[in-house]
Amino acid sequence: MDVTWEDSGWEHLAADVGRRRLPGWDATVGLVAGRDAVLLYDTGSSLGEGSAIRAGVAELLGREVTHIALSHPHFDHVLGTAAFPGARVYGAVGADRLLTRGSRGAGALRDDAVRHGLPQAEADEAVDRLVGPHHPVSGELSLDLGGRQVVLANIGPGHTGHDLVLLVPGSPDVMFCGDLVEESGEPQAGPDAVLSQWPAALDRLLALGGEDALYVPGHGAVVDASFVRAQRDVLAARSRVS
Numbered sequence: 001m002d003v004t005w006e007d008s009g010w011e012h013l014a015a016d017v018g019r020r021r022l023p024g025w026d027a028t029v030g031l032v033a034g035r036d037a038v039l040l041y042d043t044g045s046s047l048g049e050g051s052a053i054r055a056g057v058a059e060l061l062g063r064e065v066t067h068i069a070l071s072h073p074h075f076d077h078v079l080g081t082a083a084f085p086g087a088r089v090y091g092a093v094g095a096d097r098l099l100t101r102g103s104r105g106a107g108a109l110r111d112d113a114v115r116h117g118l119p120q121a122e123a124d125e126a127v128d129r130l131v132g133p134h135h136p137v138s139g140e141l142s143l144d145l146g147g148r149q150v151v152l153a154n155i156g157p158g159h160t161g162h163d164l165v166l167l168v169p170g171s172p173d174v175m176f177c178g179d180l181v182e183e184s185g186e187p188q189a190g191p192d193a194v195l196s197q198w199p200a201a202l203d204r205l206l207a208l209g210g211e212d213a214l215y216v217p218g219h220g221a222v223v224d225a226s227f228v229r230a231q232r233d234v235l236a237a238r239s240r241v242s
Contacts (some may be wrong), residue, residue, distance in 0.1 A: 008060040011222075014170045016148065019216055020056065022049060025076045025116070026184050026219045029053055030176040031060075032168050034145025039067040040087075041166050041176045042218075043080035045113065046122045047129065050080020067143065069152055070133060071178025071218060072160040073098040073105065075113035079126035090141070091133030092154040092162035099132030106130050137164055153208055156180070157194035158201030159187070159218075167208055175209035176216045181228055183220025187235060195239040202232035 005012035012018045016033040022044055030041030038061060043050045057065055065084045070091040071077050078099060081089060091099070098105030106127050113123040141152045149169060156163030159179040166176040180201055182188065189195050209215060211225045 003060055005060060008056050010056070010060060013174050013214055013216070013222065014168065014172060017168050017170065017174050019176070019222075020053070022053075022076075027076045028176070028216055028218055030166060030174075030216060031057060032145060032148065032150055032166075033061055033063075034148035036146025037066040037143075038063050039069065039143070039145060039150060039166075040065045040084070041069050042071050042077040042178070043068060043084065045076040045118060046079050047083050047126050048080075048122065050083030053080060054083050067145070069164060069166050070095060070099075071165070071176070072156075072163050073109070074160070074179070075109050075116070075118065075123075075126075077178070077218070079109070079113065079118075079123075079130070081131040082126070082129040088135060089131060089133045090135045090137055090152055090164070092156060092164040093136040093138045095162040095164075096132040096134075096136060098162070099130055101128065101130045151208075153204075155201050155204040155208070156197075158198035159189070160192045161194060163201060165205060165208070167213075173209060173213040174216060175205065175213045177205060177218060177228075179218035180205060181215060181217040181223065181231060183217045183223050183227070185219065187231060189238075195235065196241055199232050199236040199239065199241055202228055202235070206232075 010018040019030045032039045068089045110127040151167040168174040
């Protein structure tokens with residue numbers, strides 16, 4: 001019997017496109033299946049979570065993930081990447097420096113994960129096997145997954161200095177936003193946020209996605225362009241930019 005997206009824990013957004021809201025921090029992972037390749041957007045907060053995502057993809061599609069796009073270098077979005085051996089990993093230019101084993105960025109990633117409640121042993125394991133982007137993205141990059149074109153776009157800085165979004169054209173278009181957009185809480189501006197430039201990043205997001213796309217936040221329910229625009233205005237008021 002065929003397994004449906006919902007049966008395997010995915011929210012079906014469009015043809016061959018879905019997402020899963022992970023437990024704990026309510027982080028989103030996105031999935032796009034082409035004829036020849038399977039792309040995953042973000043990988044979860046630990047190797048165990050990454051392994052569970054990998055198993056869920058195999059259950060649904062009977063295939064392995066071949067491409068990974070990392071939205072930004074925060075633990076709840078990247079620490080599962082080593083669970084996908086052989087995948088081509090993409091990230092915004094500069095993210096690789098923060099996701100290199102033994103680097104200061106890797107240590108900060110571990111500390112942040114433990115501070116937010118990931119068990120020390122799980123954080124240590126994930127950071128010791130940390131996999132960063134092999135393919136830096138500057139501007140826009142189109143990928144052909146086989147009968148399915150997608151666009152990776154480096155539209156930051158904003159939530160971090162290295163924000164990568166994923167546009168999946170179709171009916172409807174689907175835009176995976178990472179933490180540039182959050183629905184389940186206020187946008188989180190940590191020490192690596194560039195608050196003064198975040199509104200402009202959302203302007204670029206809206207220009208790329210358009211009025212009719214589904215916008216998938218890094219945390220929370222799917223939203224529309226009007227929600228993104230309203231959040232842009234809140235951030236502009238916080239940063240005192242127009």
